Amino acid sequence: MRKVAIYAALIAIAIFMTFPFLWTLLVSLKTRGPIFSIPPDLWPSPLSLANYVGVWETLPLPRYILNSLQITFIGVSLTLLICSLAAYPLARLQFPGKNLVFYAIIATLMLPEHIGLIVNFITLTKLRIVDTFASVYLPSLASIFGIFLLRQAYLSIPQELEDAARIDGAGDMVIWWRIMLPLITPALATLAIFQFVAFWNSFLWPIIILKTPDKYPLAAGLLYLRGLFAHNTRLIAAGTVIATVPIIIVFLFTQRYFMRGITAGAIR
Amino acid sequence: MNKSDSGRRVRTTLIAYLFLAPALGLLAVFTFYPVIFGTILSLFEYDIINPPRYVGLSQFQRLLVDRYFWIAIANSAKYVLVVPVIQLGSILLAVLVNRQLRGIKAFRAAYYIPVITSWPVVGIMWTWMYDQQGIINYVLQSLQAIDRPISWLSHPTLTLYAIMFVTMWKGLGWYMVIYLAGLQSIPAEYEEAAMMDGASRARVFWNVTVPLLRPYILLASLVSTMAALKVFEEIYVMTRGGPFFSTYTMFMYIFDEAFQELNMGYASALAVVLAAVILVFSVINFRVFRRGGLEYY
Numbered sequence: 001m002r003k004v005a006i007y008a009a010l011i012a013i014a015i016f017m018t019f020p021f022l023w024t025l026l027v028s029l030k031t032r033g034p035i036f037s038i039p040p041d042l043w044p045s046p047l048s049l050a051n052y053v054g055v056w057e058t059l060p061l062p063r064y065i066l067n068s069l070q071i072t073f074i075g076v077s078l079t080l081l082i083c084s085l086a087a088y089p090l091a092r093l094q095f096p097g098k099n100l101v102f103y104a105i106i107a108t109l110m111l112p113e114h115i116g117l118i119v120n121f122i123t124l125t126k127l128r129i130v131d132t133f134a135s136v137y138l139p140s141l142a143s144i145f146g147i148f149l150l151r152q153a154y155l156s157i158p159q160e161l162e163d164a165a166r167i168d169g170a171g172d173m174v175i176w177w178r179i180m181l182p183l184i185t186p187a188l189a190t191l192a193i194f195q196f197v198a199f200w201n202s203f204l205w206p207i208i209i210l211k212t213p214d215k216y217p218l219a220a221g222l223l224y225l226r227g228l229f230a231h232n233t234r235l236i237a238a239g240t241v242i243a244t245v246p247i248i249i250v251f252l253f254t255q256r257y258f259m260r261g262i263t264a265g266a267i268r
Numbered sequence: 269m270n271k272s273d274s275g276r277r278v279r280t281t282l283i284a285y286l287f288l289a290p291a292l293g294l295l296a297v298f299t300f301y302p303v304i305f306g307t308i309l310s311l312f313e314y315d316i317i318n319p320p321r322y323v324g325l326s327q328f329q330r331l332l333v334d335r336y337f338w339i340a341i342a343n344s345a346k347y348v349l350v351v352p353v354i355q356l357g358s359i360l361l362a363v364l365v366n367r368q369l370r371g372i373k374a375f376r377a378a379y380y381i382p383v384i385t386s387w388p389v390v391g392i393m394w395t396w397m398y399d400q401q402g403i404i405n406y407v408l409q410s411l412q413a414i415d416r417p418i419s420w421l422s423h424p425t426l427t428l429y430a431i432m433f434v435t436m437w438k439g440l441g442w443y444m445v446i447y448l449a450g451l452q453s454i455p456a457e458y459e460e461a462a463m464m465d466g467a468s469r470a471r472v473f474w475n476v477t478v479p480l481l482r483p484y485i486l487l488a489s490l491v492s493t494m495a496a497l498k499v500f501e502e503i504y505v506m507t508r509g510g511p512f513f514s515t516y517t518m519f520m521y522i523f524d525e526a527f528q529e530l531n532m533g534y535a536s537a538l539a540v541v542l543a544a545v546i547l548v549f550s551v552i553n554f555r556v557f558r559r560g561g562l563e564y565y
Contacts, residue, residue, distance in 0.1 A: 004461060008292060014378045017437070020393040021381070027396070051312065055441040056531070086291035089284035094279060101288060112543035114498060114519060118526045118535055119302035121310070123314060144295035172283045201386035205368050207526055223388040223505060240389050251384050255377055256385075259445055 021244065028052070028237035051238035059229070061215060061239055064221035067133070071206075071217050072199040072251045075137035079195045080188055080250065082147035088176055090147070090161070093155035108144055121208055136201065146191045153179060153187035190257040194252065200247055220244050303543075310537040315530045327537040328387050337538065339513050340521040342427060344542075345559075347496045347517060350432040355489055357436065358443030359481065363473065365444065366451045376448075380441035391505025395421060396435045422511045431515060439495075445487050450484035475538070490553040495544050518542045 029047040055061055089095065090102055116139065124135045155182060165175050181188075183203040210216060213224050222243050226236050251258065310327060312320035331337050365376050382390065399418035405417035420430040457478065462472045478485070500504050500519035505511060509516035509524075518538065526535035 003369075006367075006369070010372075010375045013364075014375055017379050017382055017441070019403075019525060020390075020397055021385075023397070024393050034549065082290045082294065085287045089287045093280055093284045095277075095284040098281075098284070101292070104300075105295070108295060110547065111303050112539070112546055113290075113523060115306035115539045115543060116298065117534070118522070118532060119306045121299055121526070122305075122532060123301070125467050138294070139298040142291040142298070147291065174279070176287075176501060197384050203386065203388050204504070219386040220394070221386045222386075222528040225393055226388070236392060243390050246386060247384055247386075248381060251381070251421070251425060252377065255373075256379075256446070260378070 005245045020150075024237050024240050027234060027268065028241050031234065032204050036258075052242070055238040055242070057236045058241065059225055059235065060214065061218075061225075061242065062222070064218045065219070065242075066217055067215055068200060068217040068219075071133050071136050072196055074133065075141065075199045076192050076195045078137065079143055079146055080192060082141050083143055083150050084181060085187065087147045087150035089152055089178060091151045092157075094182070103146060105147060115210060117205070125208060129213065130209055132196060135209045136206050136217070139205070140198070143191070143195065145194070149191055150184060150187050150203050153184035162212070163239070185258075186257075189254075190261040193254050193257050194261050197247060229238070275368070283467050288312060306536045308541055309533055310540045312533045314532040316532060318532075320533070323533070326540075326542075327534050330534070331537055331541065336513065338517065340518045341541075343514075343516055344497050344499065344518040346428060347432065347435075347499050348493055350435050351437070351492045352445060353491055354436050354439050354487060354492055355430075358440050358488070359447050359478070359485070361440060361444045362447035362451055363477065366448055376444070379444055382438045383482050387501040387505050389458055390434065390438055391502065394437075395506055398430060402415055421507055424511060424514050427507060427511065428515045431506055435496075435499065435502050439492070443492070444487050449482065450481045454480045456549040487553070494549050494553075496540070497546055497549075 028051050029049070031048050031050050039063075088252050090098065090105075119140050121130075124130050124138070129135045161179060161183075162175060165179055170178070200217075201218065203223055206220040208224070209220050210220070213221070216224060222236075222239055223241060229236060281327050311322060311324060313323050313327075323522040339495050361379065361435045365372055365379070396402055399405075400417050400419050403422065405414070408414045409417065418426065421427055423430075454477070459472050459476055461475045463469075467475070475498070498519050500523065503515050503517055503520050504523070507515045509520045519542070522542065525531045525538060
C-alpha cells in the first residue's frame with residue numbers, strides 16, 4: 001500500500017516536471033487546431049513533421065546550430081586544456097607562491113560575476129573582438145569549478161606512480177601528459193559535460209557580446225526568433241524541441257557524471 | 269642544499285607557473301580586473317564612445333532618489349521568498365527519491381531535466397503554459413480554484429510570483445541532488461533507532477533528518493539566496509521586468525542601464541550595490557564551508 005502511494009507521488013511529480021516539454025512536443029507535431037483554448041486541445045488532429053521541415057527551411061535554425069556547435073566545441077576543448085594545465089601544479093608540485101595562487105583562485109568564487117558582464121563588454125570592445133565567437137567563450141575558459149574538480153582528481157593519484165616515472169627519468173611534461181592526464185579522464189569527462197551544457201545553453205553573454213544575430217548560438221537565436229515570429233507558435237515549438245533534444249540525450253547518457261560533478265562541489 | 273637540488277627547484281617553479289599561466293592570465297583579465305575596474309567605474313560617467321568623466325560619489329547619491337532603483341531592490345528582495353520554498357521542496361523530493369525502488373533512477377533523471385534546459389526554452393514553454401487560454405488556467409478552472417482565466421504574466425501583483433514558480437520548477441532537481449548526497453551521508457541507524465523508539469515518520473524527519481542535513485541546508489540556502497538576489501534570466505525571457513516594472517529586479521536594471529542605455533558608470537554603481545549585498549552572503553558561505561563540515565572544494 002505504501003509502495004503504491006510512493007509511486008503515485010513519484011509519477012505525479014514526474015508529470016509536473018516534464019509536462020511543459022511534452023506539451024511543447026505535442027504543439028510542434030500538430031499542424032491544425034487552436035494552440036490556446038479552453039479546454040486544451042490535447043490529442044486531436046493527425047501528427048506531422050511539417051513544422052520541423054518548416055522551421056528548418058524558413059528560419060536560420062541550421063545556422064544557429066552550426067554556431068552553437070562551433071562555440072561549444074572550441075569552448076569545451078580550451079576549457080579542458082587550460083584547467084588541466086592549471087590544476088596540475090596546484091595538486092602535485094611544490095613551488096613558492098602556491099598557497100597565494102590557490103587562495104587567489106578560491107577568492108574568485110566570492111567575486112560577483114555581474115560586474116564582469118559590464119567590464120568584460122568594455123574590455124572586449126577595446127580589444128576589438130566584440131561580435132566574434134572568441135568573445136563568447138574567452139571569459140569562461142578558466143573555469144574555477146574545473147580547476148577544483150581536476151585538482152581533486154590529480155590529488156587522488158598515488159605518489160608511487162609518479163616516483164616510479166621519475167626514477168625512469170621522465171620529466172614533468174612527460175609525467176603530466178603520459179601518466180596524470182590518462183588517470184583523470186573521468187574528471188575530464190565530468191568537466192567536459194558541464195561545460196558542454198553551459199555553452200550550449202548560454203544566451204545572456206552571447207546576446208550582449210554578439211551584434212549580428214546571424215552569429216547567435218541556438219539558445220540566443222531561439223529567443224530572437226520568438227521575438228520575430230511570436231505569432232507562429234508551432235514553428236517556434238519545433239525549434240524549441242530541436243534545441244532541447246540534444247541536451248537531454250547527452251544528459252541521459254552521462255547522468256552519473258552529472259551527479260558526481262554536482263556533489264563534488266559544482267556551484268559554478 | 270646542493271646545486272642540482274636548487275636547479276630542480278627553479279625548474280619546478282618555472283614549470284608550475286608555465287602550467288598556471290593561461291588560467292591566471294584569463295582570470296586576471298576577465299575576473300579580477302572587472303571587480304577593480306568596475307568599482308572605479310562607478311565613480312565615472314562613461315558611455316564607451318566618449319572618455320570617462322569623473323563624477324565622484326554623485327551616482328550613488330542619484331541612486332538613493334532613483335525610483336527604479338528602489339523598485340528593483342524591493343523586487344530582488346521579494347524574490348528571496350522563493351528560497352525556503354525551493355529548499356523545503358527539494359528536501360522532501362530528496363527524501364522521496366532516496367530509496368531503493370525499481371525505476372527510481374529514471375524518476376531522478378526526469379526531475380533533473382529542467383535543470384539542464386536553457387532559459388530561453390524554459391521561458392518560451394512557460395509563457396505558453398501561463399497564457400490566458402493556457403493549460404494552467406484550464407487546470408485551475410476545472411478544479412474551480414478560479415472563476416476567470418488569469419493573465420499570469422501581465423498581472424501587476426501575481427507576475428513576480430508566477431516567475432518564482434518557474435524558478436522553483438527549474439531549480440528543484442539541482443537542490444535535490446545536493447540533498448540526496450546529504451541524505452546518503454547519514455547512517456541509516458540514526459533514523460532506524462528513532463523509529464524503534466516509536467517516533468512517527470514526520471517526527472523522525474523533523475527531529476533527526478533535518479538536523480543532520482544542516483550543513484547541506486545552510487550551503488544550499490546561501491547559494492539559493494545569492495541566486496535569488498541576482499535573478500535575471502527568468503525575468504528576461506518572460507517579462508523583461510513588466511508589467512509596469514512589477515518584475516523589474518536589480519540585475520534587470522543593471523542590464524538595461526549598461527547595454528540598452530550604455531550608461532556604464534551608473535550601471536557599475538548599481539552593480540557595486542548589488543555586489544555589496546551579495547558579498548555578505550558569500551563571505552558567510554566561504555567562512556562556513558572552508559571550516560569543514562562539507563567537503564566543498
